[in-house]
Amino acid sequence: MSGVELIPYAIKGVNGLLYLSIILAFYRLLKGPRLTDRVVALDFIATIVVGIIGLYTIETGEFYYLKVAIVLALLMFLGTVAMAFFVEKREDDL
Amino acid sequence: MHSIILRTATVFLKYLLLVFSVYLLLGGHNEPGGGFVGGLVAASAFILFAIAYNVEEARKRLRIEPAVLIGIGLLTALFSGLIPVILNKSFLTGVWFHGHSEIFGDIHIGSPLFFDVGVYLVVLGVTVKIIFSLLEEV
Incomplete structure (x- = not known):
């Protein structure tokens, strides 16, 4: 069995793992005792979404969503930085 | 910070x-973006830039006042709508120029591109204006 035949199974497996991890990250987002936990969870969810888009591109061969992935990868960084900016402003909430 | x-x-x-952002703007006619x-x-x-340094520094890098950007954008969009009026078509009809050059190959420039440039400038101006005002309050 060559490696190429295994790719569909690999896509199915990775898809399951990504969705499982997005559920776990969402649990942390809801539960997170501190604000920083929620910020890290949001950042993590955005990273997983970039992974899901990459996987979708491999699966279907459509390149349209890669632009979304690039924008998301650049802007989730900005979101986390902005959150850190406001956390720094009121440190008593930590 | x-x-x-x-x-x-x-x-x-x-x-x-x-x-x-310029890539998204130019590819927007046929692909996601705009x-x-x-x-x-x-x-x-x-x-x-405003978060990493401060708002004054970001304003200096932008060079043009956000309100002026909004005005320029609106005028560009209006201009793109007036091009077909000169050519005896109705307002905001898409007018296309098809040319060929040795360096760039086939060139297709239309009034929708100018409309998109106008939208680009308006959105840039409005967003920057709102966020700068909010950041100055903090």
């Missing part, structure tokens, strides 16, 4: 975001 890592990264990320998304991405470059 006083972070050397963030400030150094901002200098490089700014150009990356601006180039990508003036609105491009304007938002370009605005995020200056917002990043």
Whole structure:
């Protein structure tokens, strides 16, 4: 069995793992005792979404969503930085 | 925010975001993208600057007042609508120029591109104006 035949199974497996991890990250987002936990969870969810888009591109061969992935990868960084900016402003909430 | 890592990264990320916003703007006619998304991405470059340094520094890098950008954008969109009127067509009809050059190959420039440029400038101006006002209050 060559490696190429295994790719569909690999896509199915990775898809399951990504969705499982997005559920776990969402649990942390809801539960997170501190604000920083929620910020890290949001950042993590955005990273997983970039992974899901990459996987979708491999699966279907459509390149349209890669632009979304690039924008998301650049802007989730900005979101986390902005959150850190406001956390720094009121440190008593930590 | 006083972070050397963030400030150094901002200098490089700014150009990356601006180039990508122009790519989104130009590819918007046939693919996902367009003036609105491009304007938002370009605005995020200056917002990043405002967070990493301060609002005055970001205003200096933008060079043009956000309100002036909004005006220029609206006038560009209006201009793109008036081109077909000169050619005896109804307002905002898409007019296309098809040419060929040795260096760039086939060139297709239409009034929708100018409309998108107008939207790009308006979105950039409005977003930057709102976020700068909010950041100055903090």
